[in-house]
Amino acid sequence: MQEYDIVIIGGGPAGLAAAISAKEKGIDNVLIIEREGVLGGILNQCIHNGFGLHTFKEELTGPEYADRYIKKVLEMKIPYKLNTMVIDLNKDKIITAVNQDDGIIEIKAKAVILAMGCRERPRGALNIPGSRCAGIFTAGTAQKFVNIEGYMPGKEVVVLGSGDIGLIMARRMTLEGAKVKAVVELMPYSSGLKRNIVQCLDDFDIPLKLSHTVIDIKGKDRIEGVTIAKVDENRKPIKGTEEYISCDTLLLSVGLIPENELSRKAEIGISRVTSGPIVNESLETGVEGIFACGNVLHVHDLVDNVSMESHMAGENAARYVKGMNFNNKENAIELIATDGVRYTVPKYINPDNVENFIQVRFIVGNVYKSSYISVYFDDNRKFHIKKRILTPGEMEEVRITKAMLEKHPQCKKIIFKVEEE
Ligand SMILES: Cc1cc2nc3c(=O)[nH]c(=O)nc-3n(C[C@H](O)[C@H](O)[C@H](O)COP(=O)(O)OP(=O)(O)OC[C@H]3O[C@@H](n4cnc5c(N)ncnc54)[C@H](O)[C@@H]3O)c2cc1C
Secondary structure (H helix, E strand, O other), X not given: OEEEEEEEEOOXXXXXXXXXXXXXOOOOOEEEEOOOOOOOHHHHHOOOEEEOOOOOOOOEEHHHHHHHHHHHHHHOOOOEEOOOEEXXXXXXXXXXXXXXXXXXXXXXXXXXXXXXXXXXXXXXXXXXXXXXXXXXXXXXXHHHHHHHHOOOOOOEEEEEOOOHHHHXXXXXXHHOOOXXXXXXXXXXXXXXXXXXXXXXXXXXXXXXXXXXXXXXXEOOOEOOEEEEEEEOOOOOEOOOOOEEEEOOEEEEOOOEEEOOHHHHHOOOOEOOOOOOEOOEOOOEOOXXXXXXXXXXXXXXXXXXXXXXXHHHHHHHHHHHHOOOOOOOOOOOEEEEEOOOEOOOEOOEEOHHHOOOXXXXXXXXXXXXXXXXXXXXXXXXXXXXXXXXXXXXXXXXXXXXXXXXXXXXXXXXXXXXXXXXX
């Protein structure tokens, strides 16, 4: 069995940033395992710009952003295995992987960093009635066809779901000569970034139909059209509002699912809200020495946040290998998300493990205007932050400092909520 100090599963932006920081913290015996033939993860197919505004103060494309990290991994001579799929992980941190050259490999790691990203929800998860004809793709699959393989999935397109991938693909298909007839969104708001709604839909006169859904798919061999309808406040279609739109392609952008099959095999506790591992302030999961970061932990809006978070996971994995124990649950404070806040990452903070501050990340469950994010230490409001707008498409961050924790040594829970004026 091969032995490593730190093994990172996934060579996307999360895995790359985690590997670099672990190495910077003095751990040389690090290995990245990636199932694709190249490093960089999903960024390789995101050829639009808008990446890196926070990290590099520049607007980069996805491949350019990934390239900066890949170059660093090469410069630092961090070992990686490509075309290698991790098929098993257990709580003793034994990893089983497979590739064409070595067959099945077993690796024992002192620490593991989960960085497997997420996958798209498919049609099967939606139960849309209608025939099972060709021409229905997830937006990310269509993105791979157009940007990497050089194929056009179709000419007349309807997009279901207004998450960022759907918005980006509405623009991409338009630029490649297709007619995007509508982006249809079940909720009364888009779950995408505001800047993507403006730059991908408004700038190209693509209609966004909020509170609508696809109720039927027509077509035998190939899709010929979809019927959409308005939905009520319970998201049920309203009779009499049906509208038929002819199209040869339906793109689905209806949510991402963190890839946590390996985490479950290692008996790691998974949050029912994020579908990612429950972690403490050090991004350590419930299994000692296994850390998680990036989209496998919770779906991020910006890759800059992924890189920042993953840098911390790498640093903490290095500290763990050097003997630090983060899993001391006795003094842990529970973070509670309520009243509009959907979850928090992390879920627990042990004040003893906090060096300066902890960045708590979360999303809200609705659109709120002129509201406050309030933070309570037990029953006392510690501070609140005024927000002009809060939307489910944009991740929020709140900093809990060491000084705050020291002022409240008896604190048992920290509560995050939205308070309206
Ligand atoms: C279409 C699209 C558009 C986006 N647009 C923007 C944008 O404009 N601006 C922005 O800032 N962000 C954008 N993002 C978000 C950003 O790309 C992601 O937040 C980021 O890529 C997540 O990084 P990650 O490393 O967690 O996941 P990924 O990039 O998905 O990487 C995970 C890696 O793990 C590998 N892996 C998974 N399972 C295994 C296994 N069992 N064994 C081995 N390897 C495995 C995968 O092959 C993959 O390479 C976009 C994302 C998408 C999908």
